[in-house]
Amino acid sequence: MSKKKLKVSAIRNGTVIDHIRPGKAFSVVKILHLDETDETVTITSRVASKVSGTKDIVKIEDRELLTEEVSSIALISPEATVNIIKEYEVIDKRNVRLPDTIENILPCSNPVCITNHEPVVTVFRVERSRPIVLRCHYCERTMQEKDVVKVLG
Amino acid sequence: MVQDIISIRDLEKADIENALLTAADMERFAEKGTTMAQGKILSTLFFEPSTRTMMSFQSAMNRLGGKVIGFSDIKSISVQKGETLSDTVRMMEQYSDIIVIRHPLEGSARLAAEVADVPVINAGDGANQHPTQTLLDLYTIKKEFDTIDGLTIALMGDLKYGRTVHSLAYALSLYDVELVFVSPRELRMPHEVTEHLKEKKTPYREVVNLEDIPKVDLVYATRIQKERFADPNEYERTKDAYRIDKSSIRLLGDARIMHPLPRVSEIAPEIDKTPNALYFEQAGNGIPVRMALLSMLMGVNR
Numbered sequence: 001m002s003k004k005k006l007k008v009s010a011i012r013n014g015t016v017i018d019h020i021r022p023g024k025a026f027s028v029v030k031i032l033h034l035d036e037t038d039e040t041v042t043i044t045s046r047v048a049s050k051v052s053g054t055k056d057i058v059k060i061e062d063r064e065l066l067t068e069e070v071s072s073i074a075l076i077s078p079e080a081t082v083n084i085i086k087e088y089e090v091i092d093k094r095n096v097r098l099p100d101t102i103e104n105i106l107p108c109s110n111p112v113c114i115t116n117h118e119p120v121v122t123v124f125r126v127e128r129s130r131p132i133v134l135r136c137h138y139c140e141r142t143m144q145e146k147d148v149v150k151v152l153g
Numbered sequence: 154m155v156q157d158i159i160s161i162r163d164l165e166k167a168d169i170e171n172a173l174l175t176a177a178d179m180e181r182f183a184e185k186g187t188t189m190a191q192g193k194i195l196s197t198l199f200f201e202p203s204t205r206t207m208m209s210f211q212s213a214m215n216r217l218g219g220k221v222i223g224f225s226d227i228k229s230i231s232v233q234k235g236e237t238l239s240d241t242v243r244m245m246e247q248y249s250d251i252i253v254i255r256h257p258l259e260g261s262a263r264l265a266a267e268v269a270d271v272p273v274i275n276a277g278d279g280a281n282q283h284p285t286q287t288l289l290d291l292y293t294i295k296k297e298f299d300t301i302d303g304l305t306i307a308l309m310g311d312l313k314y315g316r317t318v319h320s321l322a323y324a325l326s327l328y329d330v331e332l333v334f335v336s337p338r339e340l341r342m343p344h345e346v347t348e349h350l351k352e353k354k355t356p357y358r359e360v361v362n363l364e365d366i367p368k369v370d371l372v373y374a375t376r377i378q379k380e381r382f383a384d385p386n387e388y389e390r391t392k393d394a395y396r397i398d399k400s401s402i403r404l405l406g407d408a409r410i411m412h413p414l415p416r417v418s419e420i421a422p423e424i425d426k427t428p429n430a431l432y433f434e435q436a437g438n439g440i441p442v443r444m445a446l447l448s449m450l451m452g453v454n455r
């Protein structure tokens with residue numbers, strides 16, 4: 001098989017998030033708080049993709065991410081797939097889908113929102129997923145895809 | 154039944170109708186008062202001043218037989234020493250049975266309601282919501298016309314930034330009404346509101362000039378603020394173009410005129426004594442409506 005296949009399944013156990021939009025791997029790491037975990041995390045940026053030019057890949061060893069945990073990365077990379085690896089084999093492959101609410105991930109883009117002035121866990125309701133429209137549970141303002149990208153990078 | 158009054162978006166038509174019926178029921182106590190809220194204490198947490206709104210709540214609570222404590226600007230309390238809103242709310246709820254909050258930051262009332270165990274009423278959170286204003290507007294319409302369904306209602310002035318008209322349009326979309334938006338092009342109703350009306354199949358049209366208003370039952374005028382205009386001349390022109398006075402009122406026939414007050418120059422004083430004027434009555438309707446909301450949330454209204 002190709003070299004790339006090897007690269008993707010090169011971890012023994014854990015989770016491979018594949019088909020991340022090029023350059024967005026670091027945002028994925030941020031959203032999933034992978035910078036705060038003890039597991040080994042490997043970031044591969046801008047590798048050739050069969051589907052669309054280049055893509056990013058994030059691998060987390062020895063940890064199976066739950067669907068709810070990863071769903072919020074659909075905010076910045078809706079085409080991403082989540083592969084669960086056991087003994088070098090892909091035992092489960094899922095697409096990401098935006099959940100109904102997004103908690104504790106995004107800051108609100110409204111500067112006069114209370115969540116930007118007090119220690120409050122942000123909550124957004126997903127009103128539409130394509131194109132993305134989120135409504136802040138507190139200030140009731142909406143955020144579009146461009147606002148999300150602006151705050152998540 | 155809702156536990157807090159934070160946003161008009163939280164209210165279903167049944168909640169609104171229930172509040173309006175209770176308000177009508179409160180009219181009989183609006184003059185000589187009642188003792189239904191005896192022993193109850195309202196806290197008014199006004200982090201920015203709004204004397205009218207605060208006095209309206211104070212008057213309503215007094216008519217219900219309850220007492221009021223609170224503050225009307227942050228200089229008087231420790232908030233300026235960096236206390237969080239959550240802490241202020243947690244402290245004040247120890248002293249009272251219900252809280253009314255006004256705060257310049259958007260979403261502050263929602264946060265207060267989540268922190269407090271006692272009911273919370275939003276009396277304005279920045280440019281976001283002021284639901285008791287909307288409810289008293291609806292109550293005024295219903296009281297005047299006996300119905301809201303079937304009316305044609307014009308909203309005029311600054312429709313872009315006006316919180317009051319956004320909430321009112323939103324609430325009216327629960328009814329069978331036709332809306333007319335009257336504003337300069339720069340101050341048109343935001344896309345978000347018109348999209349919502351389309352979804353709710355509420356017919357609306359937009360006109361630029363006061364002269365182009367079709368036959369309507371009601372004109373809801375709002376303030377046009379100077380700071381919205383880059384060019385002061387443009388402001389002067391706009392302000393005059395939407396002024397309701399003796400000559401322009403003829404174009405509006407017997408349409409009733411509402412305004413959230415205070416007015417600047419949107420309505421000439423000569424209109425005050427005409428049968429068209431409904432705005433002082435509207436302000437007065439704040440009392441039975443707030444009595445209704447306070448008593449319902451405290452569970453003392455029967």
Ligand SMILES: [Zn+2]
Nearest residue numbers: 108113136139
């Ligand atoms: Zn917000």
